[in-house]
Amino acid sequence: MRKLICVPLLLVAACLCAGVYGAIHNQISYTVAPEYFTQFKFHQFHISPIIPDRLGAACVGWSAAWWMGIVIGVVLIPFGLLIPGTVNYIRGMLMVFGVVALTALIVGIIALTFAFLLIQPSNTPELIVYGNDIQDDAAFARAGTMHNFSYLGGLLGILTGAVMIFRLRRRSGTPHLPVSADER
Numbered sequence: 001m002r003k004l005i006c007v008p009l010l011l012v013a014a015c016l017c018a019g020v021y022g023a024i025h026n027q028i029s030y031t032v033a034p035e036y037f038t039q040f041k042f043h044q045f046h047i048s049p050i051i052p053d054r055l056g057a058a059c060v061g062w063s064a065a066w067w068m069g070i071v072i073g074v075v076l077i078p079f080g081l082l083i084p085g086t087v088n089y090i091r092g093m094l095m096v097f098g099v100v101a102l103t104a105l106i107v108g109i110i111a112l113t114f115a116f117l118l119i120q121p122s123n124t125p126e127l128i129v130y131g132n133d134i135q136d137d138a139a140f141a142r143a144g145t146m147h148n149f150s151y152l153g154g155l156l157g158i159l160t161g162a163v164m165i166f167r168l169r170r171r172s173g174t175p176h177l178p179v180s181a182d183e184r
Contacts, residue, residue, distance in 0.1 A: 002086045010077050010093050015069030017097040018154075022065025023058035025108060025150060030057040032112065033143035039132040040140075064147075068154050072100055076161045082169045092168045099164050100157030107153025108146045115142035 030037055030053070037057045041047070045063055047056040076096055083092045119141045127134040127141070134140045 026061030111149030
């Protein structure tokens with residue numbers, strides 16, 4: 001029963017983890033292409049021009065990612081109930097959220113690496129976003145690639161998180177299926 005009381009708190013923790021991930025992720029992509037934010041995302045997310053660019057990028061990341069915590073939590077928190085013990089459940093789920101974020105980051109970094117290899121100024125179409133000419137079209141496209149693949153990373157993170165839950169359950173020594181009295 002105590003584990004069920006933790007469910008809403010864990011859902012909030014999943015949203016916080018996803019939002020912080022988004023803010024940190026955008027620091028990487030801002031480094032790759034500031035114009036991705038100044039000429040696109042700041043307009044899209046209505047970021048005020050008085051906000052410093054790095055902080056604006058973090059705000060965009062938070063806004064774009066926190067809701068993934070709901071998706072991640074709704075899927076993984078019920079599976080986490082397989083982890084025996086309330087303290088183990090809470091600790092285990094916080095680790096699971098970290099694994100999901102790490103998976104998303106790794107997928108994003110891999111996508112960014114491929115984007116650097118494949119997207120060159122010579123093969124990038126000229127971009128115009130919100131009426132603004134983009135000066136570094138290749139960098140803009142690379143940052144966009146990282147962003148798009150990070151959502152895929154979040155979905156793959158749900159799978160790695162589920163695997164971690166089953167490993168935590170196995171590590172606890174608790175059988176996966178209930179054992180009948182005859183089998184004991």
